[in-house]
Amino acid sequence: xxxxxxxxxxxxxxxxxxxxxxxxxxxxxxxxxxxxxxxxxxxxxxxxxxxxxxxxxxxxxxxxxxxxxxxxxxxxxxxxxxxxxxxxxxxxxxxxxxxxxxxxxxxxxxxxxxxxxxxxxxxxxxxxxxxxxxxxxxxxxxxxxxxxxxxxxxxxxxx
Numbered sequence: 001x002x003x004x005x006x007x008x009x010x011x012x013x014x015x016x017x018x019x020x021x022x023x024x025x026x027x028x029x030x031x032x033x034x035x036x037x038x039x040x041x042x043x044x045x046x047x048x049x050x051x052x053x054x055x056x057x058x059x060x061x062x063x064x065x066x067x068x069x070x071x072x073x074x075x076x077x078x079x080x081x082x083x084x085x086x087x088x089x090x091x092x093x094x095x096x097x098x099x100x101x102x103x104x105x106x107x108x109x110x111x112x113x114x115x116x117x118x119x120x121x122x123x124x125x126x127x128x129x130x131x132x133x134x135x136x137x138x139x140x141x142x143x144x145x146x147x148x149x150x151x152x153x154x155x156x157x158x159x
Contacts, residue, residue, distance in 0.1 A: 003083045006055035007042025008067065009074060009143055010092040011151070012126065018151055019126040020144065021094065022136060023062060026101065026119035028108055038135040040143060041121065042085055051086040062121050064100035067092060074146040079139040087143050089150060096124040 010021040022038035024030065030037055041062045045054035052071060060066050071088035078084050101119040108116040129148065133141055 005042045006051040007040040023121040024123040026122035061102045
């Protein structure tokens, strides 16, 4: 069964235009990848953990931000590798330079048996929707369209 992850696509409105907070994965595999590499902060649910709780936990782990506000579902997408991502969105304005990611241990090179400790994410930044489409992992781009649909149906005070 393919892995299931949950995450939150945070958004804010700047000068009347939506921006999204995307993260860049850490480690040597992603080091020189930029366009098509930025992602929604997300991670796998633990056994017995519902997706919303997993998304909130992952935000705390990857961004160092505890978010307890309301979440709006954006549905599921399937990434190229087969992983299903359950996504939510919420309004949040955070300084990307203040974000502190947890670290994880990986085998590098893959299957070498050598362990390397890396930050789970090495950068975060706010991007407008067009720029987000350019930099985002292609399989996650539909989440931007879903965000636009959500934002156009919210009253102005809801953003």
